[in-house]
Amino acid sequence: MDKIAVLIPCYNEEKTIAKVIRDTKAALPEAVVYVYDNNSTDQTAELARQQGAIVRYEYMQGKGNVIRRMFREIDARCYIMVDGDDTYPMEFAPKMVDKVLCHNADMVVGDRLSSTYFEENKRPFHNIGNSMVKASINHLFGSEVKDIMTGFRAFSYGFVKTFPVLSKGFEIETEMTIHAVYNHMQIDNVIVDYRDRPEGSVSKLNTYVDGFRVLGTIFRLYRDYKPFGFFSLLAVLLAIIAILFFIPVLLGFLETGLVLKFPTLIVCGFVMMAAIQSFFAGLILSNMATKSRRDFEYRFSQVCKEERCKQGEEPCR
Structure with missing residues (x-):
């Protein structure tokens, strides 16, 4: 070395x-x-x-x-x-x-x-x-x-x-x-x-x-590296889009008692579902990233031991 x-x-x-x-x-x-x-x-x-x-x-x-x-x-x-x-x-x-x-x-x-x-x-x-x-x-x-x-x-x-x-x-x-x-x-x-x-x-x-x-x-x-932050931002963005397009549908329903824009309502529902899925995907991936960091800490300690071994500071096994 x-x-x-x-x-x-x-x-x-x-x-x-x-x-x-x-x-x-x-x-x-x-x-x-x-x-x-x-x-x-x-x-x-x-x-x-x-x-x-x-x-x-x-x-x-x-x-x-x-x-x-x-x-x-x-x-x-x-x-x-x-x-x-x-x-x-x-x-x-x-x-x-x-x-x-x-x-x-x-x-x-x-x-x-x-x-x-x-x-x-x-x-x-x-x-x-x-x-x-x-x-x-x-x-x-x-x-x-x-x-x-x-x-x-x-x-x-x-x-x-x-x-x-x-x-x-x-x-x-x-x-x-x-x-x-x-x-x-x-x-x-x-x-x-x-x-x-x-x-x-x-x-x-x-x-x-x-x-x-x-x-x-x-x-x-x-x-x-930061999946919860990333997918939470994505979830918030999708939720805002869904809410903005849903508001006219809701106002129309309150005025007439009828849903005048069924396609818009359906799309808003799917976009909100995507927002929810994005949020939970962030939670799952965040847990996986935490486990990956634990594995890295173990691997890092093994590499440091390998370095000491190559320097002759401790016996190799």
Whole structure:
């Protein structure tokens, strides 16, 4: 087991990868640097290998697929994940490592939004999107995470080996954050500087397509992790619709003693039944989510025991 593993997912980063590796080795000389190449068509892999990094490959396109591969293959006490585009200064990495190794953090967020991000980033829609995602997740999940979509993070062994990677692309950061928040893992924050990409380096993030994917991920994970809240909101919405359309039918009946709009009455009845079903579906799924959390706590404790075993702190059985 490595003490510190630095994981760098890369796709066509030949302009910056060599500098990122040099900066990493200067900041964390004891770390093992892994570069995972995701079908690059330039010299990214060759340049990384020349700088002494261990180069591996993921052939399924997408950052989420790369992270799944990295988390499966690498064992370490502390993981640093950083993008290969040289937007994150590596001098902040030792402080993030200390949070994991000495202060029991499960995930450390490299917080760009509290420092230079809004000055350095030249894409205004990214600024708006980051703020919206941060506000929505903190509101929906009752958290106080400072930067949801940062690509600069540190993880414990327990987090990495229990995190189910479901996303394929850039929405993976959102998924990581919600997973940690929902399972009450210790999340620490380190404010880091941010610098825009150097000239000639091109972002792979599509503002609109990936933005909608992130919003879809938030919607999906809120439904999965907070089913009672999600289906209760749906039940209230359906009940309001049913009541609004039922009121004219009721007023007509009170005035004439006749039901003048039988189709509307029937539809209102079905919509109200759907609202009731949605409410009880939320109750059932909430109980299932509670059981899933209990199972996760047991699995997490087993993974932590496995980590101690690999470090030689207790006998393996």
